[in-house]
Amino acid sequence: MMKLLVSLISVCVAAMAQSPPAQPASTPPQPSQSAPPADPAAQQSPTPSSEEWLAGWVDLGYRWRTDVGGSLEAYRTFINLGSGPKLLGTEFTIADPSHRFFDEIHGRAYGWGDEPSETLHLDARKQRLYHFNADYRDFALFDNLPTYADPLLVTRGIALNEQSFDLRRRIGSFELDFLPGNWISPYLAYDFDRGSGHGVTTFVSTGNQFPLPADFLDGTNNYRGGIHIRLRRWNATVEQGGTTFHDDQSVFQNGGTNFGNMPTPPFGQQTYLTNFLGAYGIRGDSIYSRGVLTANVTSWLDIYGQFLYSKPDTAVNYQQFAAGNQFLQSQILFYTGQQYLVSSAANLPHTTGSFGAEMRPWKRLRLTETWLTDRLHNAASSSENQVLTTGAGSAISLSEALASSLVTNYNQAEIDVFFDATSRLTLRGGYRYVWGNANDAVLPPAGLASADTVTLRRNVGLSGATFHATRKLTLSGEAEAASSGNVYFRTSLYNYQRVRTQARYQATSSLSFSGNFSLLNNFNPYGGMNYGFRAYQESISVFWSPAGEKPFSFLGIYSRADLTSQVNYLDPGTLQPQLSRYTDNSHTVTALFHFSLPRAGGMAPKLEAGGSLLLSSGSRPTSFFQPNAKLWFPVDRHVSLFAQWQYYGYGEPFYLFEGFRTHLVTAGLRYTR
Amino acid sequence: MLNHRAIALSIVPLLLAAAAAAQNAAAVVAPAAAASPYAGSQACQTCHEDLYNGVMKSPHAAVETDHRRGFAGKACESCHGPGAKHAESASAADIRVPSKLAAAAADRICLSCHLNEETRSGRLQSSHAKNQVPCTSCHQIHAAGPLGLLPHGQAAVNAQCERCHVNVVAQFQQPNHHRVPENAMSCVDCHNPHGSLRPAMGRAFAGNEPGCLNCHGDKRGPFAFEHAPVRFEGCQTCHEPHGSSNPRMLTRAQVRFVCLECHANLPAMNSRPVAGVVPPAFHDLRSPVYQNCTVCHQKIHGSHVDRNLLK
Numbered sequence: 001m002m003k004l005l006v007s008l009i010s011v012c013v014a015a016m017a018q019s020p021p022a023q024p025a026s027t028p029p030q031p032s033q034s035a036p037p038a039d040p041a042a043q044q045s046p047t048p049s050s051e052e053w054l055a056g057w058v059d060l061g062y063r064w065r066t067d068v069g070g071s072l073e074a075y076r077t078f079i080n081l082g083s084g085p086k087l088l089g090t091e092f093t094i095a096d097p098s099h100r101f102f103d104e105i106h107g108r109a110y111g112w113g114d115e116p117s118e119t120l121h122l123d124a125r126k127q128r129l130y131h132f133n134a135d136y137r138d139f140a141l142f143d144n145l146p147t148y149a150d151p152l153l154v155t156r157g158i159a160l161n162e163q164s165f166d167l168r169r170r171i172g173s174f175e176l177d178f179l180p181g182n183w184i185s186p187y188l189a190y191d192f193d194r195g196s197g198h199g200v201t202t203f204v205s206t207g208n209q210f211p212l213p214a215d216f217l218d219g220t221n222n223y224r225g226g227i228h229i230r231l232r233r234w235n236a237t238v239e240q241g242g243t244t245f246h247d248d249q250s251v252f253q254n255g256g257t258n259f260g261n262m263p264t265p266p267f268g269q270q271t272y273l274t275n276f277l278g279a280y281g282i283r284g285d286s287i288y289s290r291g292v293l294t295a296n297v298t299s300w301l302d303i304y305g306q307f308l309y310s311k312p313d314t315a316v317n318y319q320q321f322a323a324g325n326q327f328l329q330s331q332i333l334f335y336t337g338q339q340y341l342v343s344s345a346a347n348l349p350h351t352t353g354s355f356g357a358e359m360r361p362w363k364r365l366r367l368t369e370t371w372l373t374d375r376l377h378n379a380a381s382s383s384e385n386q387v388l389t390t391g392a393g394s395a396i397s398l399s400e401a402l403a404s405s406l407v408t409n410y411n412q413a414e415i416d417v418f419f420d421a422t423s424r425l426t427l428r429g430g431y432r433y434v435w436g437n438a439n440d441a442v443l444p445p446a447g448l449a450s451a452d453t454v455t456l457r458r459n460v461g462l463s464g465a466t467f468h469a470t471r472k473l474t475l476s477g478e479a480e481a482a483s484s485g486n487v488y489f490r491t492s493l494y495n496y497q498r499v500r501t502q503a504r505y506q507a508t509s510s511l512s513f514s515g516n517f518s519l520l521n522n523f524n525p526y527g528g529m530n531y532g533f534r535a536y537q538e539s540i541s542v543f544w545s546p547a548g549e550k551p552f553s554f555l556g557i558y559s560r561a562d563l564t565s566q567v568n569y570l571d572p573g574t575l576q577p578q579l580s581r582y583t584d585n586s587h588t589v590t591a592l593f594h595f596s597l598p599r600a601g602g603m604a605p606k607l608e609a610g611g612s613l614l615l616s617s618g619s620r621p622t623s624f625f626q627p628n629a630k631l632w633f634p635v636d637r638h639v640s641l642f643a644q645w646q647y648y649g650y651g652e653p654f655y656l657f658e659g660f661r662t663h664l665v666t667a668g669l670r671y672t673r
Numbered sequence: 674m675l676n677h678r679a680i681a682l683s684i685v686p687l688l689l690a691a692a693a694a695a696q697n698a699a700a701v702v703a704p705a706a707a708a709s710p711y712a713g714s715q716a717c718q719t720c721h722e723d724l725y726n727g728v729m730k731s732p733h734a735a736v737e738t739d740h741r742r743g744f745a746g747k748a749c750e751s752c753h754g755p756g757a758k759h760a761e762s763a764s765a766a767d768i769r770v771p772s773k774l775a776a777a778a779a780d781r782i783c784l785s786c787h788l789n790e791e792t793r794s795g796r797l798q799s800s801h802a803k804n805q806v807p808c809t810s811c812h813q814i815h816a817a818g819p820l821g822l823l824p825h826g827q828a829a830v831n832a833q834c835e836r837c838h839v840n841v842v843a844q845f846q847q848p849n850h851h852r853v854p855e856n857a858m859s860c861v862d863c864h865n866p867h868g869s870l871r872p873a874m875g876r877a878f879a880g881n882e883p884g885c886l887n888c889h890g891d892k893r894g895p896f897a898f899e900h901a902p903v904r905f906e907g908c909q910t911c912h913e914p915h916g917s918s919n920p921r922m923l924t925r926a927q928v929r930f931v932c933l934e935c936h937a938n939l940p941a942m943n944s945r946p947v948a949g950v951v952p953p954a955f956h957d958l959r960s961p962v963y964q965n966c967t968v969c970h971q972k973i974h975g976s977h978v979d980r981n982l983l984k
Contacts, residue, residue, distance in 0.1 A: 078848045078849070091826070106825075108826055110827075110856065110857070111855075111857065116852075116855075116857075117852050117855050117857030119827070119857055121826070123825075127735075137857065139852070139857065139888075143920075143921070145920045147920060148920035148921060148928070148965070162968045163967060163968060163971060169888065171887070171888055181732075181735055183741075191887075193887065193888060193890040195890070195891055201971055202968055202969060202971060203984070204969045204971075204983045204984065209962065209968055209969055216891075218890060218891040219890070220890035220893070222878075222879055228790075228791060230790065232741075232742075235788070235790060235791065235793075237791040237794075239880075241879060241880060243879050245890065245893065247891055261962050262962065278984065280977065280978075282977055284893075284895075286879060288879050288880030288881070289880065290880050290881075292791050292794040293794075294788055294790075294791075294793055294794055295788075296784075296785075296788055302784075302788060304793075304794055304795075304796065304797055305794075306794055306795070306870060308870075308877070308880045308881035309880065309881070310879055310880040310881055310882060312879070312882070312893065312894070312895055313895065314894065314895055314896070314897075314977065316897070316977040316978065318977065318978045318984075320984075342977075342978045344897035344977050344978065345897070346894065346895040346896055346897045346977070347895065348894065348895035350880075350881055350882070351881075352870060352881040354795075354870050356797040356798070357797075358797060366777060368797045369797075370797050370798060372798075372870060374870075374881075376904060378894075378895045378896075378899055378904070380895065380896070380897040380898070380899075381897070382897045382898070382977075382978070382980075384978075402897075402980060404897055404898055404899070404980070406899045406901060406904060408904055408905050416803065418777065420775055420777070423774075423775055424775075426775060426776070426777070426805050428803065438901070438905055438948070440899065440901040440948060442898065442980050446980070452901065452946070452948035452949060453946070454946055454947060454948045464803060464804060466776070466804060466805035468775075471773075476804050476805065478800075478803070478804060485945070486945050486946075487947065488901075488902075488905045488906060488947065488948055489902060489905070489906065489910070489935050489947050489948055489949065490934060490935050490937060490947050490950065491910075491934050491935060492906065492947075502837065504837070512836075514836075514837070514839060516837075516838075516839055516840045518840060526945050528939050529937065529939060531934075537840050537843070539839040539840045539842075539843055540839075541839040541842075543836070557839050557842055557843065559839065559840060559842070559843030561840075561843065561844075567934050567937070568937065568939060569933045569934065569936075569937035569938065569939060570937060570938040570939055571958060572933075572936075572938055572955045572956050572958065573955060573956055573957035573958050573959065573963075574957075575938070575955075578933075580925075580930045580933055580934050582924075582925050582926065582930065584918065586843075586847075586918070588843035588846050590842060590843065590846060612846045612854075614846050614847060614848075614918075616918055619925070619926040620918050620919055620926035622847075622848060622918040624846065624847070624848045626846075650848060
């Protein structure tokens with residue numbers, strides 16, 4: 001990682017130091033925790049002038065982090081920024097004046113140097129010949145919150161999340177378009193997604209849980225190629241692709257005695273684990289096809305169609321070896337050794353088809369119709385064989401063969417009518433009908449539930465309006481109300497009403513206000529569940545972003561959200577009726593200021609400050625405070641120094657042990673040309 | 674599965690629209706200004722040099738030299754319509770200004786060329802199109818840069834979306850969130866702003882699988898033993914994708930309630946069955962060992978090995 005960072009820094013610095021600048025470059029954008037919506041033109045990648053072949057900027061710095069007060073594990077789960085040298089960001093554009101191999105190459109990279117989110121993007125193109133896009137991200141994913149595993153474990157002195165992990169996930173995407181902009185343009189692409197790291201997981205044996213270390217290793221490759229055919233009145237895209245997949249997770253314990261978490265030993269005999277190895281050998285692949293059609297059939301009719309088909313499958317060889325004292329409830333048997341092998345295979349053809357049309361029979365009236373069908377069918381089988389060795393030295397063989405299937409057919413038809421009542425007011429009304437069926441079964445059956453067959457029927461009324469009251473004021477809203485006959489799950493959308501409204505007022509070219517409101521009510525009275533769900537959120541924002549060298553700009557957002565949900569259930573241990581009630585009431589404030597400070601020595605320092613504050617109450621009260629400030633001091637036309645302070649404070653009244661607070665200070669320089 | 678209601682819903686409006694359109698086609702297709710002559714881009718440049726220069730640095734510059742689309746030498750008029758009368762009178766009333774048109778009318782101008790693009794294939798399902806959000810809300814036609822008509826890079830894209838979706842900005846301030854505020858991800862990584870077949874304009878992975886699998890490939894399957902909600906209703910059945918105060922972006926503060934709300938052991942009392950109601954085992958939730966279901970049922974997204982999702 002450090003080698004890559006050093007290489008990146010070297011390339012950026014060396015490239016930018018080669019020739020003197022012909023003219024001062026504009027200040028490029030910078031990432032921030034919540035960047036204000038600056039002038040879009042200023043957000044473009046830097047562009048070289050006709051005399052320059054390279055333009056861009058690079059931010060290098062060093063970050064210091066104070067000791068984390070409180071839970072370091074929670075800090076690493078949520079923030080995970082560390083100390084050390086960093087390539088904080090760079091954006092550059094390389095132009096080839098001769099246009100021999102490329103016209104321009106644009107690049108940007110952020111967060112390199114053992115950071116939790118490292119990104120790199122390159123874009124190269126030569127007009128009408130090719131367009132190449134590369135995107136790479138390397139994410140560090142750490143998660144170890146005791147309250148996720150078991151909120152009460154800590155009270156028993158066990159501060160271990162049995163589903164914790166420390167992973168890196170690397171994601172890349174590369175696409176090469178040939179002859180972009182031509183009537184016929186083929187393309188090739190490759191994407192990958194790889195995960196690796198360590199964690200803690202559990203081995204479960206007849207109710208006892210044994211926390212064990214685990215290694216994670218998985219990867220997906222996605223190859224695809226296709227052709228765009230763009231004619232004047234119609235377009236077609238045909239794509240063929242395929243993926244390969246592997247997952248080699250392993251779980252192990254070498255020596256020692258692991259007694260697990262089971263509080264009451266079966267028949268008074270303590271179970272334990274002395275050695276364990278579990279290895280997943282998962283291999284998968286798929287092919288997929290995609291066809292897309294859009295056409296302007298006549299002046300009053302456009303049609304849209306899509307056909308998507310994929311067929312992923314997996315084949316698995318799972319091997320497990322365990323030693324210790326274990327209990328098999330179905331045989332009322334204690335055993336000291338286990339060899340457990342599973343072979344399984346699954347095949348999931350998935351077909352989606354969609355067709356839509358937009359009709360304009362009259363000047364003020366438009367109709368849109370869409371039909372969608374989505375069909376998925378997973379057929380799988382599994383064969384397991386295990387040999388158990390008892391303390392007396394005898395061996396018992398057990399085997400089982402299972403077959404499973406999961407089918408879902410989802411269909412949707414929708415019609416919308418748009419009516420331009422005036423040039424400023426558009427009204428919309430529509431109707432959506434949703435229907436489908438699904439089933440899920442494992443055979444031979446075991447336990448209480450091995451098969452489910454469910455259907456879906458939903459009628460939805462749709463409406464909306466957009467009103468441009470003046471050139472400065474826009475009001476829009478949409479509402480839908482549904483009545484369902486059958487749904488798949490207790491908490492699915494059933495009889496619901498959804499409302500969304502938005503108002504925007506552009507007071508001046510620099511100042512705008514907006515307000516949003518959303519509401520979802522969902523209710524399912526059947527089957528004794530009495531499910532009720534209500535969520536609403538209202539937000540207001542103000543943007544003050546004057547053009548030019550104005551001394552002050554501001555972005556502010558305040559949002560209030562309230563969510564209440566309740567549904568009946570029977571406690572699975574006592575079969576007593578219980579109510580699952582969840583509430584979340586939050587206030588969020590986000591602000592960002594930009595100040596131009598008084599000039600000093602001919603240079604104009606700037607200060608950016610802001611952050612966000614979240615306060616919530618309800619089922620999991622939380623406070624999360626993230627202020628930051630950044631001071632820019634330009635040294636000359638090309639070099640600016642900066643210093644940044646960030647603070648993270650997190651607290652949970654119910655789980656005080658997960659709170660944390662820390663300061664981060666970063667100092668660095670930006671070189672611009 | 675044939676459904677009479679869906680068939681009626683589909684065919685009747687289509688026939689009515691076709692009949693009406695046939696009667697009105699002549700009026701619709703004949704623009705009032707069709708007879709006006711073009712002035713040419715050079716004439717536009719005379720008064721609107723900054724706008725002209727902006728367009729000529731953008732991908733739309735290709736229109737100026739592309740003879741196939743029929744607007745060579747008159748790129749400005751490909752959107753603004755014939756401009757000779759305006760060039761003569763200098764009156765704003767004599768030129769078409771898309772920003773003053775209704776959203777649908779403005780979009781028609783863009784779509785006269787851009788309908789023939791793959792990204793438009795989900796447009797009818799797009800809430801942007803349904804709510805009259807015109808193309809120019811995001812795409813800056815005159816202030817474009819070399820990469821196109823809108824900002825590139827996660828920070829710039831997110832800032833663009835934030836202008837309208839301020840509710841979502843707040844959701845991302847929750848402690849458990851995807852890395853959008855850090856600008857390591859952008860809104861368009863998950864959503865296709867032009868529309869898609871998937872709910873919430875979600876992107877697809879490998880043809881027609883949920884876009885979430887683009888990064889969470891280890892959850893992809895197919896599994897020998899599926900967890901039905903993942904396939905039937907998607908990841909958002911249990912997760913809040915923008916952010917949550919709950920660990921792992923779950924919809925409930927404690928894991929067991931996420932599970933118990935479906936696995937409620939309350940069979941339907943009428944003819945409306947729902948899936949997953951009866952739990953496969955009876956656990957004593959008074960014991961902390963059983964209070965987080967996923968400690969044991971660790972392969973909650975689906976298992977290749979165990980029907981109870983234990984390994």
